[in-house]
Amino acid sequence: EPEVTQTPSHQVTQMGQEVILRCVPISNHLYFxxxxxxxxxxVEFLVSFYNNEISEKSEIFDDQFSVERPDGSNFTLKIRSxxxxxxxxxxxxxxxxxxxxxxxxxxxxxxxxT
Amino acid sequence: xxxxxxxxxMDCAEGRAANLPCNHSxxSGNEYVxxxxxxxxxxPQYIIHGLKNNETNEMASLIITEDRKSSTxxxxxxxxxxxxxxxxxxxxxxxKLIFGSGTRLLVRP
Numbered sequence: 321e322p323e324v325t326q327t328p329s330h331q332v333t334q335m336g337q338e339v340i341l342r343c344v345p346i347s348n349h350l351y352f353x354x355x356x357x358x359x360x361x362x363v364e365f366l367v368s369f370y371n372n373e374i375s376e377k378s379e380i381f382d383d384q385f386s387v388e389r390p391d392g393s394n395f396t397l398k399i400r401s402x403x404x405x406x407x408x409x410x411x412x413x414x415x416x417x418x419x420x421x422x423x424x425x426x427x428x429x430x431x432x433x434t
Numbered sequence: 435x436x437x438x439x440x441x442x443x444m445d446c447a448e449g450r451a452a453n454l455p456c457n458h459s460x461x462s463g464n465e466y467v468x469x470x471x472x473x474x475x476x477x478p479q480y481i482i483h484g485l486k487n488n489e490t491n492e493m494a495s496l497i498i499t500e501d502r503k504s505s506t507x508x509x510x511x512x513x514x515x516x517x518x519x520x521x522x523x524x525x526x527x528x529x530k531l532i533f534g535s536g537t538r539l540l541v542r543p
Binding site: 324351353355357362363364365368375376378409411413420421422423424425426427428 | 466472475476477478479480483525528529530531532533534
């Protein structure tokens with residue numbers, strides 16, 4: 321069964337450093353998403369992406385964040401200058417064009433900012 | 435998108451049916467009810483969705499009341515692996531999923 325993969329599984333970085341989280345969505349999916357979950361809190365939407373453009377973004381997704389589909393398979397989330405409060409589990413998800421709400425999530429990347 | 439209310443926790447015995455309720459009294463006519471679950475710290479997993487008819491798939495059944503103000507997710511024969519947080523999400527115009535606190539289901543051996 322096809323699945324969304326994410327790398328790395330755990331990333332430790334120092335405050336102020338840039339990080340790139342990587343995702344490989346399911347191959348025939350055209351919508352891509354990033355969510356995050358701070359430890360013990362709710363899963364929060366960050367951004368959705370379609371046709372090489374951001375479709376929607378939340379208030380959390382400020383200028384420190386960016387997304388990119390650098391090639392036909394990868395989807396990345398970049399945080400330019402990490403803050404302690406960026407420590408969270410980051411989930412990538414993807415969905416088919418006709419099934420936008422059936423989102424398939426990856427296993428997540430645990431980001432720890434020290 | 436309509437707000438949902440779910441009990442914070444429930445438990446059931448392994449092998450028995452787990453019935454998870456969700457209240458969405460402000461749902462409008464074109465909004466769907468979606469159910470996801472999150473096992474431990476894994477990524478959320480899609481379970482099932484419906485508009486007004488009852489739905490069944492290999493994972494679960496979804497019963498939506500006639501007035502659509504509430505729904506129940508049924509796991510017919512719960513196993514230990516079904517222990518998870520279950521989220522009821524009402525979706526209308528936006529493509530994003532808005533997760534609440536969900537119901538923490540504990541399946542007891």
